[in-house]
């Protein structure tokens with residue numbers, strides 16, 4: 001089964017105002033791709049479009065051979081409602097619901113799988129804790145445990161390493177590399193360029209439009225990074241809805 005993504009002249013935005021412009025390219029099956037760019041570059045928007053939460057204003061996203069059940073999406077932690085009254089065990093168990101349905105209930109095998117995922121991320125003993133009591137790093141570990149259970153072909157991680165300590169980054173990076181070895185397609189939005197250089201073979205540098213996309217060492221050059229900064233600073237958020245480029249004149 002494939003985990004390939006194809007963007008065709010993709011424009012995404014809100015209220016008809018574009019946030020990502022005219023992106024074209026293919027993420028091959030099994031890719032480990034970092035998406036980097038300044039604040040407001042469109043990384044989260046691209047991810048929302050990729051997982052089907054935002055419809056393209058124009059162009060298309062093709063997910064070869066994948067249904068939404070085969071996509072695991074880890075949103076920015078700020079988007080998680082920490083006050084929701086749910087335990088770590090039940091939250092991680094949500095990772096099984098796509099396969100079991102919302103009213104499936106957990107059997108003995110499911111409970112064992114949930115406990116194993118919680119143990120893999122180093123949270124054994126936290127099963128009964130309400131999620132609102134977790135630290136930022138523990139929260140992120142819990143989100144990764146849910147992704148483990150989803151067993152997805154495509155894994156989309158929005159700033160998974162934001163505001164967490166080096167030990168947690170190292171543990172979660174180990175999981176990302178394991179998913180890569182398992183030939184899952186992994187996309188991650190990151191700000192720490194050292195982490196990107198160490199872990200991600202391919203990078204898309206975004207500044208509303210793609211600045212560069214390819215091997216990480218070729219993309220993360222001083223020149224490309226400066227251009228991305230300038231392009232984001234120059235972007236007019238009130239710009240009119242964007243027209244597709246005209247076909248051959």
Ligand SMILES: Nc1ncnc2c1ncn2[C@@H]1O[C@H](COP(=O)(O)OP(=O)(O)OP(=O)(O)O)[C@@H](O)[C@H]1O
Pocket residue numbers: 014019037038039040041042043044045046237
């Ligand atoms: N729900 C929304 N409604 C309107 N505009 C939005 C919405 N979400 C994002 N935007 C706008 O879209 C643009 C791209 O934002 P996006 O969150 O995709 O950038 P980002 O690269 O993920 O930024 P960051 O690194 O700060 O998380 C920004 O101008 C932002 O204000």
